[in-house]
Amino acid sequence: MACEGWLLASGMEGYDECGARLVCVDGAERVFAPDVWAYEPLPALKDNVRGFWPDFRDACTRGGLLELVREATGDAHGFVRSGISARDGRPRWWPMFGTRVAQGDGYATEAEALVAALEGAP
Numbered sequence: 001m002a003c004e005g006w007l008l009a010s011g012m013e014g015y016d017e018c019g020a021r022l023v024c025v026d027g028a029e030r031v032f033a034p035d036v037w038a039y040e041p042l043p044a045l046k047d048n049v050r051g052f053w054p055d056f057r058d059a060c061t062r063g064g065l066l067e068l069v070r071e072a073t074g075d076a077h078g079f080v081r082s083g084i085s086a087r088d089g090r091p092r093w094w095p096m097f098g099t100r101v102a103q104g105d106g107y108a109t110e111a112e113a114l115v116a117a118l119e120g121a122p
Contacts, residue, residue, distance in 0.1 A: 005072050005118045009064040014054040022052065056111030065114045072121035073097040080113040097121075 012024045054061050070078050078097035085092045085105055092106030095117035107113040 003115055003119055005068060005121060007068060008052060009067070011060040012054060012064045013058040013061050014052050016052065021055075024052075056109070062111055062114065065111065065118070069095070069097060069114055069117045069121065072118055078117070080110055080117070082110070095120075 008024050010024055014022055014024075016022055054065075056062055056065070066079075070076055075098040078095070080093050080095050082091060082093050083106070084090070087105055090108075092108065093110050093113035094106045095113045097117050107116060
């Protein structure tokens with residue numbers, strides 16, 4: 001993933017560059033490939049997390065992203081909130097971390113709001 005501050009954490013799910021599903025076991029040290037029932041060391045991922053495409057539909061992956069944002073912002077209680085946009089009536093998400101509370105139209109998904117908060121972290 002091409003986002004400053006992104007790190008892999010145990011339990012995160014995603015895909016490699018070929019589309020194979022992966023689950024991180026020991027951060028970027030080992031992953032479990034459930035489709036082939038194999039644990040594999042992936043030294044390439046340790047140095048290049050951009051070869052791992054996170055699946056933000058997975059709750060554990062979103063939770064890991066939330067923890068990364070909290071660490072990056074120094075706000076242990078930061079969160080994203082959902083609501084309805086006053087502009088167009090659609091459901092939206094807003095990051096709420098420290099004094100950097102997002103304004104405006106928000107984001108279409110919880111993961112999108114978290115990535116924006118991570119990218120905007122000091």
